[in-house]
Amino acid sequence: MSDASLLREKNYSHNVVYEYDCRNLVRGFVLKGGKPTLLLIAEENLGSPEALLDLSILESLLGSSSVTYEDGVLDGLSLVSQGAVEQVILDESIFDRERIYLKTAGRSSAVELNPEDLRKVLADLGFDSESDKPRLIPYDFGYAASEQTTKQRVISGIQPSGDMTLGNYLGAIINWKKQIEKYDENFFFLADLHSLTVLPDPADLRDRIRQTVMTLIACGLDLKQAVLFRQSDLGGYHSELAWIFSCLTPEGRLEQMTQFKEKSQKQQIIGTGLKTYPILMAADIALYQSTLVPVGDDQRQHLELCREIVRRFNHRYGYTMPVPKADIPKALARVKSLTDGTKKMSKSDENRDGCVYLLDSPDEISRKVKRAKTDSDPTLRFDEDNRPEVTNLLSMFKVLSGRDSEPNDAIEAYFNGKGAKGLKEELTEVLVETLRPIREKYNELATTSEQVDVVLKQGVERAEPIAKKTLALAKQRVGL
Ligand code: TYM
Numbered sequence: 001m002s003d004a005s006l007l008r009e010k011n012y013s014h015n016v017v018y019e020y021d022c023r024n025l026v027r028g029f030v031l032k033g034g035k036p037t038l039l040l041i042a043e044e045n046l047g048s049p050e051a052l053l054d055l056s057i058l059e060s061l062l063g064s065s066s067v068t069y070e071d072g073v074l075d076g077l078s079l080v081s082q083g084a085v086e087q088v089i090l091d092e093s094i095f096d097r098e099r100i101y102l103k104t105a106g107r108s109s110a111v112e113l114n115p116e117d118l119r120k121v122l123a124d125l126g127f128d129s130e131s132d133k134p135r136l137i138p139y140d141f142g143y144a145a146s147e148q149t150t151k152q153r154v155i156s157g158i159q160p161s162g163d164m165t166l167g168n169y170l171g172a173i174i175n176w177k178k179q180i181e182k183y184d185e186n187f188f189f190l191a192d193l194h195s196l197t198v199l200p201d202p203a204d205l206r207d208r209i210r211q212t213v214m215t216l217i218a219c220g221l222d223l224k225q226a227v228l229f230r231q232s233d234l235g236g237y238h239s240e241l242a243w244i245f246s247c248l249t250p251e252g253r254l255e256q257m258t259q260f261k262e263k264s265q266k267q268q269i270i271g272t273g274l275k276t277y278p279i280l281m282a283a284d285i286a287l288y289q290s291t292l293v294p295v296g297d298d299q300r301q302h303l304e305l306c307r308e309i310v311r312r313f314n315h316r317y318g319y320t321m322p323v324p325k326a327d328i329p330k331a332l333a334r335v336k337s338l339t340d341g342t343k344k345m346s347k348s349d350e351n352r353d354g355c356v357y358l359l360d361s362p363d364e365i366s367r368k369v370k371r372a373k374t375d376s377d378p379t380l381r382f383d384e385d386n387r388p389e390v391t392n393l394l395s396m397f398k399v400l401s402g403r404d405s406e407p408n409d410a411i412e413a414y415f416n417g418k419g420a421k422g423l424k425e426e427l428t429e430v431l432v433e434t435l436r437p438i439r440e441k442y443n444e445l446a447t448t449s450e451q452v453d454v455v456l457k458q459g460v461e462r463a464e465p466i467a468k469k470t471l472a473l474a475k476q477r478v479g480l
Pocket of ligand 1: 155156157158159160166167168169170171173191280281284285293294295296297298299332333334335336344346
């Protein structure tokens with residue numbers, strides 16, 4: 001049975017992608033040597049001399065001393081379904097991909113799957129880590145290179161490119177606060193160099209930087225426990241490492257980035273920076289020897305590329321920095337616009353009615369939620385694909401009311417008979433109460449704005465020594 005018909009039969013959402021050379025897209029490889037093994041791993045150049053993954057790692061994992069990649073037929077699922085494969089080695093970080101590609105037999109095509117469906121496929125085919133055969137061996141190849149990391153260091157950034165939204169809050173800031181409670185070393189920064197990619201007005205950018213710092217403090221970011229700094233204050237370190245990284249990054253990878261594709265459509269001038277942006281982001285992370293990066297779902301691809309770049313660097317020059325992991329919220333990783341449930345809520349959106357801003361007044365919140373798009377079905381149900389707007393509102397309510405650990409049907413049952421109007425009223429209430437203390441604290445801070453300078457100065461002092469050390473080591477490693 002072919003991959004595609006197997007998937008069709010099981011009703012998985014998938015596409016077959018035809019491309020002359022889809023080798024680079026392929027994540028599924030069959031290994032010869034020992035038991036027939038399917039390798040599902042986030043590795044760009046597997047099987048080529050450029051590969052980052054050392055075959056010796058696989059050999060020790062498989063208990064075999066003669067592992068080679070099967071040449072010719074690099075088949076994906078059909079071999080699994082035919083029972084030809086006895087075990088699957090799975091790098092969990094493959095699920096960070098938005099799409100996973102598995103080559104189909106003998107043709108230049110690949111099956112494109114979403115991560116959730118790959119999980120289902122593996123489970124349906126009977127692979128699990130408990131059973132003896134077929135066997136699933138979970139393995140974190142990212143951390144194979146970073147055994148020297150013993151504790152977590154958290155880093156994340158935000159662009160000062162507009163008023164902060166509920167998307168920033170639910171996708172990132174809430175998680176930043178959780179990490180601060182959990183870990184000792186937390187670094188957060190204003191990604192102002194990144195903001196330049198859309199050529200903001202200079203005076204506006206200056207204001208935004210201050211406003212963003214104040215909003216973050218107003219959100220309750222504990223700056224005794226966390227470091228907050230401005231990227232451009234340490235811009236030399238960030239951009240120099242980014243340059244080194246850019247020499248290691250295949251150009252084609254940058255063109256695959258969804259955010260580049262989307263943003264470049266909106267820009268009159270598509271600056272090179274818009275394309276190389278994820279490389280700077282990788283440098284932001286690696287410079288601080290960071291291991292954990294709390295971000296919203298829209299940054300997933302960038303994090304994946306960052307991991308690849310760091311792995312490539314470590315592989316070529318010797319271990320220098322840990323391969324970081326993304327920490328993406330499970331309940332609501334991508335908050336959507338109130339006016340279009342297929343678009344993310346974004347601070348750069350021209351339609352301000354689609355966004356709830358953290359500093360919106362109760363009246364503004366109420367007006368926007370009242371006008372939020374819904375559909376004609378009076379029964380409220382979570383259904384991302386068919387009812388994105390209702391799903392977005394329900395998810396916001398779920399998280400903001402502190403019920404994120406409850407199953408979706410409990411929330412659906414709660415709104416049974418209340419209709420969109422009832423949902424909107426309750427959502428407004430919980431939004432107003434969540435954002436009230438943030439707005440009040442912000443207004444207080446606005447009267448004493450020197451605090452911003454103090455915070456940023458302290459931030460640089462604490463962040464610079466680490467950036468300096470990593471850059472020096474990276475330069476030494478590459479021969480400079
Ligand atoms: P930025 O400024 O667009 O957003 C800041 C954080 O908010 C999250 N976010 C969302 N989460 C869920 N739903 C939404 N609608 C939504 N909108 C924004 C983002 O995922 C992000 O976590 N490239 C980054 C900044 C950056 C960075 C870094 C982050 C630069 N270097 C290094 C982490 C590590 C950005 O533009 O975020």
